[in-house]
Amino acid sequence: MLLFIIVSKLLSTSIVHFLIPAAGSGSRMKAGKNKLLIDLEGESLIYWTLKSVFSASSTNWVGIIGQPKDKNLLLNSAKDFAQKVHWIDGGETRQQSVFNGLKALPKDAKKVLIHDGARCLINPELIDLCAKQLDENEAVILATKVTDTIKIVDNEGFIKETPNRNYLWAAQTPQGFLVDRLKKAHMMAIDKKWKVTDDASLFEMLNWKVKIIEGTSSNIKITSPIDLKIAKLFVNNY
Numbered sequence: 001m002l003l004f005i006i007v008s009k010l011l012s013t014s015i016v017h018f019l020i021p022a023a024g025s026g027s028r029m030k031a032g033k034n035k036l037l038i039d040l041e042g043e044s045l046i047y048w049t050l051k052s053v054f055s056a057s058s059t060n061w062v063g064i065i066g067q068p069k070d071k072n073l074l075l076n077s078a079k080d081f082a083q084k085v086h087w088i089d090g091g092e093t094r095q096q097s098v099f100n101g102l103k104a105l106p107k108d109a110k111k112v113l114i115h116d117g118a119r120c121l122i123n124p125e126l127i128d129l130c131a132k133q134l135d136e137n138e139a140v141i142l143a144t145k146v147t148d149t150i151k152i153v154d155n156e157g158f159i160k161e162t163p164n165r166n167y168l169w170a171a172q173t174p175q176g177f178l179v180d181r182l183k184k185a186h187m188m189a190i191d192k193k194w195k196v197t198d199d200a201s202l203f204e205m206l207n208w209k210v211k212i213i214e215g216t217s218s219n220i221k222i223t224s225p226i227d228l229k230i231a232k233l234f235v236n237n238y
């Protein structure tokens with residue numbers, strides 16, 4: 001009976017490959033090192049990210065994309081998870097790092113979730129939800145409804161426009177894609193010299209559909225010191 005339950009669970013789970021961009025310099029954090037090495041309640045940020053990723057049932061292959069100079073430090077701070085991850089050298093920008101990750105995926109990889117290493121509070125159930133939604137969509141992203149009123153501002157610091165808040169969502173990761181489509185989008189971006197800060201943007205520029213999945217506001221990206229204080233409040237609940 002137990003075997004039947006395990007097999008049924010495996011069959012009903014959507015399996016994805018998982019890439020973690022972790023090759024940033026963390027300059028806004030002013031930590032003097034890769035921010036993913038910063039301590040949060042006794043473990044590094046990358047450790048917490050990996051803990052969630054390996055708690056999800058949909059992830060069967062996990063790659064960390066980092067700068068070669070950070071390799072030993074990141075893997076050491078990942079502790080037991082270090083044996084289970086594949087190391088990939090990162091690039092100068094996030095976009096280049098993700099492209100390196102895509103090239104390093106095994107040939108049989110069909111679906112990929114890309115998740116910023118700095119979003120260390122991701123809930124494993126949301127990872128599985130993104131994976132599941134990729135059964136029906138070519139591209140999905142987690143996002144939350146914007147609660148602030150957002151202003152578009154000119155170079156002199158004056159407001160130009162206030163977009164209708166009902167249509168505004170804050171993009172998060174994971175962002176999930178069919179591997180072939182995302183590779184194609186990245187190659188077209190290189191050709192056309194497009195610069196983007198997330199992968200969904202490439203799909204938008206190509207007029208390819210991206211499905212929004214409503215996430216949670218606890219899935220913050222650790223960017224500046226205040227985020228670490230907020231993360232401390234959340235981390236013990238996971």
Ligand code: C5P
Pocket residue numbers: 020021022023024025065090091092093094095097098116117118119221223
């Ligand atoms: O700079 P930002 O916080 O937007 O970076 C998002 C994620 O992309 C981080 O996890 C960071 O480590 C990663 N990154 C990368 N390669 C770069 C720059 C950023 O993998 N060259």
